Amino acid sequence: MSSFLIEPIYDSVAVAVLVSLLVVAVLVLVTPPTDNPKQRRWLIGLRFVAAFILMLAIFRPGFVQTDTRPAEATLVVAVDTSRSMTFPDDDRADRWTHQQQAWRELADGVASLDESMSVRLLEYDKAATELDNALPTALDDRTPEGDLTDLASAATAAIAAAQGQPLAGVVLMGDGAQTAPIDGAGAERVAQTLKTWGVPLWTVPIGPAGGQAANRDAGIDALPESYQLFAKNEFDVNFQVQLRGLAGTEVPVRVRWIDEKGNSTVAAERQLVAEKASEVQGMSLQVVAPAPGVYRLNVEVDPVEGELVTSNNLQTAFVNVREGGGRILYLEGAPRLEQTFLRAALRRFPDLDLTYQWIPSDTAARWPIGLRDWFQKGKFDIYIIGDLDADAIGREQLKQLAQSVSEGAGLVMLGGYHNYDAGGYANSPLADVLPVQMDASRRVSIQSDDVGDRRLQIPGPITVNRSRSHPITNIGGGDPDKTWSSLPSLLGANRFVGPKVSPGVQVLLETADRDPLLVVGEYGRGRTAAVAFDSTWRWWREGRSEAYRRFWRQLALWLLSREEDSGDRIFIELDSRRFANESETGFRARLSSVADERTTVKLTAEVIDENNRVTAITDTASSTVAGEQTVAGTIPNLPPGYYRLKIGPADNDSQIKPETLAFQVIDQSREMLMPMADPGYLRQLAEITKDHGGAAFSHEEIDQLVQRIAERRHQAEAPVVEKRTLGDDPISGWLLFVLFAGALSTEWYLRRRWGLV
Structure with missing residues (x-):
């Protein structure tokens, strides 16, 4: 819509009219001083033009246009x-x-x-x-x-x-x-x-x-993070299967081995049928451990039709499979300190399974003690006899033990007051098995107090010397002889008649006077060891626990025919070996050494992914704890996948081998664990503003x-008023001024030309 308007000066029409009348009156009363009609018309016309322009400026006419449009x-x-x-x-x-x-x-x-x-x-x-x-x-x-x-x-x-x-x-x-x-x-x-x-x-x-059909899910949960197994042994894989929205549906569950090269082998499989709309079923599948090596054990359930989240369909455990298992039977008479520390040391190793049996001397009236089928072939791999009289076991069971050793079992007898010939073993079936000579005349009654006979015992303190290099005595350190001589002295030892003169019999440890302290030998397909001492627990108590553990482990592994390197080693621990990518997971590693003079080695940490890409971990803290160098840090934020944590010396020329430990980063994002949309919530939000x-x-x-x-x-449209008033803008204002000034200037020019001024 359009309209005209006037906006007179001072917002007063009366003033504008009065001024206009005055202008007209001036034009009428003040006439040009000439009688020439033509000149009069020109001069009066120019004055009227100037007066008209002046009245336009006084009344300020304008144009108004009203329209509607959105703001x-x-x-x-x-x-x-x-x-x-x-x-x-x-x-x-x-x-x-x-x-x-x-x-x-x-x-x-x-x-x-x-x-x-x-x-x-x-x-x-x-x-x-x-x-x-x-x-x-x-x-x-x-x-x-x-x-x-x-x-x-x-x-x-x-x-x-x-x-x-x-x-x-x-x-x-x-x-x-x-x-x-x-x-x-x-x-x-x-x-x-x-x-x-x-x-x-x-x-x-x-x-x-969400709904019953749209909320279908099958997942694996509660699988242990890691296993330590022995090759060819059977073990149970325990886990849970979570089923939702799958009532009456058959779901295949599978256990799979993944070796270091990525080769996959199915170890077990079972079909599972859900009975309810939502349930958790515990499962246990028996699996045979593969050949020695490092594996991933995957427990998986096949995705079902309509399942949105499949990240929980598989769970992984990390498995170390070792060469055979070491099952140890430890028979003890007197409950000495040695047995306490020895049991603790051997049980620390996952590949050694220890069974301990105490036969106290006050049960002598009931000897021999029946020990079930423990001496049958294949029942145990190693037999340890502590300070125990031969009569406690009995001739028939010792005969079974000798037969088991001849067929491949290992036997070690420790030092003590009531073993070897003092314990009656010189007249037992073990006389031919043990690698030392025994004298039946040195038999000591179980009730006898004559245990300090110098024929039977070597008084302490005793410094242990290594007589030859052997896997048992190779317990680490740059100078093995110096390592052995630096160990705390022993409180005493059995005095052997002497080692047997037989193939395979060797004296590995001895006193400064050349009395044998450790004699090893073979019997049939088995290995035997005669240990004269029973106070190595002092090594542990005086800060040499690593030497203690290594010695007894090396002895056990030798009896199993599984010697291993005993140099300085790095041991790695992770807070968890299967964790979410958003969690902070710490690690610790320690450099274990038995050498007296330890060389300071800087340990570095890095993460290696499945494509062998390396990420260095620079934010670590190093320290020395109980004489061992340690390094600790936090695993960096990594995308989901399988990785290896590698800890090794910064010096590539170091003789210390780096160690690795596998782990898995999993995706436990709340975003991916909640697959169902919530359109109802968005509709509720929109409903709040429905009035608008x-x-x-x-x-x-x-x-x-x-x-x-x-x-x-x-x-949302609103009226928009556009008003244009004469003189408000520069163009119209300057136009009025030019016309007004032009008319008056022309009128003045003509009067001068005509001589009327």
Whole structure:
């Protein structure tokens, strides 16, 4: 609508009229001083032009145009970029693809509405960020990678994105699953704020709602992180199978070996049928350990149709398989300190299984003690006899023991007052088995107090000397002889008649006077050892525990025919060998050495992935604890996968071998463990602003959303008045001035020319 108006000076029409009358009166009364009609007409005409322009300036006529149009406003669109958008939406595409399509249609639709509405595009997961452009192609090169979803953060950021401009509305796209911890009232509080402001919230739910059919899941849980096994031994793999939404469905469960080269072998398989809609079944599958080596043991369940989350379908345990198992039977008479420390040392090694039997001397009236089938072939791999009289075991059982040794078992007899010939073994079946000579005349009664006879005992203190190099005596250190001589002295030892003169019999340890302290030999297919002492526990108590453990382990391994390197070694410990990628998992490593003079070695740590890519761990702390060098640190944040932690000396020329320990980083993201969308929640948010046009639309109803936005913009139209007054702008003002001045200047010029001035 258009109209004319006048805005006289001083906002007074009367003043304008009065001034106009005065101007007219001046024109009428003050006539040009000439009688020439032509000259009079020119001069009066020019004066009237100037007067007319002056009256225009006094009355200030104008033009008013009234129109209606939408006010300037901002439409904010927030899209979900969390990882849950990678889940399927339907049979056609995943949620992210449908969200991309929805955004392109919305961007194209609102672009044709009006120029007074700007569009801002946000992406959100656990936080919201505005994108550089809001073009229809803005999402084409992006991927959903967020670990959490916070709808409240998205809604709050949408309000802030308007930057002070009125909001035309907020469009919130996504699956509606709130996985981030909720602070306060969450997104509902923001929706209430929009309602108070009269701003509509439009939501676009993407993804299927939860339900029995859509909530199908099978997973493996409660599998131990690691195993220490012996080759060819049978063991039980215990775990749990979680089943949801699979009542009556047959689910195959499988146990698989993965060796260091990645070769896979199925070890066991079973079909499982769920009886309820949701249940947890404990399972135990018997598996035979493979050949020695390092393995991953995978327990897996096949994905079922309609299952969205498959990351929990497999769980891994790390397995070290050793060459055969060492089963040890330790028979003891007098409960001495040696047996306490020896049991603790041997039980520390996972490949040595110790059974201890105490036969006290006050049970002598009931000797021999029946020891079930413990001496039968194959029952135990090593037999240790402490300070125990031969009569406690009995001739028949000792005969069985001798037979087992001849067929491959190991036998070691420790020092003591009531063993060897003093304990009656010179007349027992073990006389031919043990590698030392015995004299039956040195037999001591179990009730006798004559245990200090110099014929039977070597008084202490005794310094142990190594008489020859042997796997048993190779307990580490740069100078083995110096290592042995530096150990704490022994309190005493048995005095042997002498070692047997027989093939394979060797004296490994002796006193300074050349009395044998450790004699080894062979009997049939078995190995035997005669130990004259029983006070090596002093090594442990005086800070040489590593030497103590190594000596007895080396002796046990030699009896098993499994000698190993006893140089300085690195031992690694991890807080957990299977942990989430967001957790902080610490590690510790110690350099074990028995040498008196330890060389300071700097230990370094690094992580190696499955493609042999190396990541150095620089943030570590080194220290010395109980004489051992240690290094500790934290595993860096790693993507899910299998890795090896490698600890080794910084000096490549060092003789110390680096050690590795395998571990797994798993994905336990809340985002990926909650696969079901929550469209109902997004509809509830939109419902809060329904009085102002808020509503929910599916990704296939974007055209209806565009129409709703257009209707909302039409309702927001307001009258706009455009007024143009003569002289308000520079052009019209200067035009009036030029015409006025031009008319008066011309009139003055003509009067001079005509000589009327």
